[in-house]
Amino acid sequence: SQTIHQWPATLVQPVGSPLSLECTVEGTSNPNLYWYRQAAGRGLQLLFYSVGIGQISSEVPQNLSASRPQDRQFILSSKKLLLSDSGFYLCAWGRGRANYGYTFGSGTRLTVV
Amino acid sequence: GESVGLHLPTLSVQEGDNSIINCAYSNSASDYFIWYKQESGKGPQFIIDIRSNMDKRQGQRVTVLLNKTVKHLSLQIAATQPGDSAVYFCAEILYSSASKIIFGSGTRLSIRP
Numbered sequence: 760s761q762t763i764h765q766w767p768a769t770l771v772q773p774v775g776s777p778l779s780l781e782c783t784v785e786g787t788s789n790p791n792l793y794w795y796r797q798a799a800g801r802g803l804q805l806l807f808y809s810v811g812i813g814q815i816s817s818e819v820p821q822n823l824s825a826s827r828p829q830d831r832q833f834i835l836s837s838k839k840l841l842l843s844d845s846g847f848y849l850c851a852w853g854r855g856r857a858n859y860g861y862t863f864g865s866g867t868r869l870t871v872v
Numbered sequence: 873g874e875s876v877g878l879h880l881p882t883l884s885v886q887e888g889d890n891s892i893i894n895c896a897y898s899n900s901a902s903d904y905f906i907w908y909k910q911e912s913g914k915g916p917q918f919i920i921d922i923r924s925n926m927d928k929r930q931g932q933r934v935t936v937l938l939n940k941t942v943k944h945l946s947l948q949i950a951a952t953q954p955g956d957s958a959v960y961f962c963a964e965i966l967y968s969s970a971s972k973i974i975f976g977s978g979t980r981l982s983i984r985p
Contacts, residue, residue, distance in 0.1 A: 765915075792972050803916070803975045810970050812969065818972075822917060836920070849915050853971055861906060861973050863915035 761786035765864035770820040772871055778823075778837040780867050782850030785831065785846050790852040794825055797847040797866075809833060845871045880959060882980045891908040891949040895962030900943060902964035906973070907936055907947045911958045919947070919960075946978070956981050 762785045772778060784790050794806045805818045807825035815825050822841050826834045833850060847868050853861035874920045885891045899914065903924050908916035922929045922945075929936050936947040945962045962976040 793973060802880070802978050805972060808970055808972055815971065847913075851915075851973060853965075853973065857916065861963075861971075862918065863908075866913075866915045868913070 761851055761852070761862065763850060763862055763864045765848075765867055767867060768865065769868045770870070772869065774842055775839045775872055776808075778835070778840050778844070778869070780835040780848055780869075782833040782835075782864055783831055784833075784852045787852070787854070788830060790831065792827065792855060793851040793853070794833065794835050795849040795851065797849065803849065807835070833844075837872050840871045842871050845869055878981045880978045882982055884982045884984055885952050886984050887954060888951055890980060891947075891956065893951045893960050893979045893981065894945045895945045895947075895979075896975065897943050897945060897962065897964045897976050899966055900940065901966060901968075902974075903967045904965040905936070905938060905945055906963045906965070907934075907945070908958075908961045908963060908975075910961065910978075912958075916961060942950060949981075952981075952983055954983050954985070959960060972979075 765782050783792045791810050793808045794807055799805050807817055809815050809827045811831055812827055821836045823837050847866050850864040906921045907919040909919050910916045920931045920934050920936050922938050928939050933950045939944045959978045959980050961978040963973045965971050965973055
């Protein structure tokens with residue numbers, strides 16, 4: 760069966776520090792991968808998606824970047840965090856067809872102080 | 873469409889009653905729809921899905937209705953239980969657009985004892 764892992768679960772970082780959040784998928788190959796951000800009590804905003812190694816599409820202009828160095832690895836990064844980067848970050852994977860479903864990781868709570 | 877910046881509306885339901893959660897989606901060409909349940913501090917969990925060529929699908933205690941004419945989805949939960957308390961999001965997927973999961977407006981379901 761397929762599983763998705765995200766870490767760390769929580770993170771407190773000072774303003775101006777770098778960021779690296781990692782997401783990995785097991786039990787499948789060539790998944791579509793997505794990064795979302797959720798502010799407290801609000802909806803989910805799509806930040807990046809990837810349909811293959813090295814292929815990254817950005818949905819909104821921001822202080823973050825994403826990379827996909829391996830087929831089942833998706834990384835969210837920043838060189839210098841801003842206060843506004845605080846939020847709940849979620850990784851998801853899908854196969855582009857309904858019968859495979861779309862599954863989310865457990866999320867990373869990032870607080871920039 | 874996305875409700876990233878909006879506070880979530882709340883639906884309060886008596887335990888044991890049926891709940892109906894509504895959602896408007898944005899793209900009439902979307903191929904596939906999913907309802908997710910998100911508990912506090914966790915990632916969204918799949919509840920039920922429906923393809924665009926269907927108008928109704930039933931699961932265990934849940935039913936999804938799709939009205940493509942008005943771009944409307946609803947989730948019906950029968951005999952609502954305390955464990956149903958969560959935020960519920962609808963999501964639409966367009967296969968030709970990298971199968972991005974685009975979330976609709978979320979609703980916070982609150983259960984009265």
